[in-house]
Amino acid sequence: MQKNQAIILVVVVIIILGGIIGWSLTQKSGLPSGEEQIQEEEGPSEIFSISAVVSSVDAANDFLMVKPASQEKEVKVIISENTKLIKLEFPFDPQNPPSEATFTPTQTEIEISDFKQGDNVFIKVKENIAGKSEFDSVDFIHILP
Numbered sequence: 001m002q003k004n005q006a007i008i009l010v011v012v013v014i015i016i017l018g019g020i021i022g023w024s025l026t027q028k029s030g031l032p033s034g035e036e037q038i039q040e041e042e043g044p045s046e047i048f049s050i051s052a053v054v055s056s057v058d059a060a061n062d063f064l065m066v067k068p069a070s071q072e073k074e075v076k077v078i079i080s081e082n083t084k085l086i087k088l089e090f091p092f093d094p095q096n097p098p099s100e101a102t103f104t105p106t107q108t109e110i111e112i113s114d115f116k117q118g119d120n121v122f123i124k125v126k127e128n129i130a131g132k133s134e135f136d137s138v139d140f141i142h143i144l145p
Helices: 002-028 034-041
Strands: 049-058 063-068 075-078 084-089 106-109 120-125 138-143
Touching: 063 120, 075 138
Parallel strands: 084 138
Antiparallel strands: 049 063, 049 120, 063 075, 084 106, 120 138
């Protein structure tokens, strides 16, 4: 009986030590805690384009205030001389589309003064704008039909 009790005691001690070692290894391995996982899920780490609605236009100072579709706050978009401003238009009446399944929207170059409050826009940038409330590395802005 003594031999069985000794074996059981040794097995229990080994299991407890294994649990302690396993727990300490997971703490040191850098596995994300619950808080770190939540921060990662808040938003992407890189953004190079956004869809938004124009809130206001300041043609004199070359910038637009837009509200991205997925955010509550507005973003200031500074337009440079290299920024392409393009209005996309359907080549037909959207209420009465043609029977063909494919088409190419017409592209018209515009000026900043052609933007209006409420325009839906697609903005493509050259550098990461994640978390920024103002950016100026704009490649192009399309006014969507």
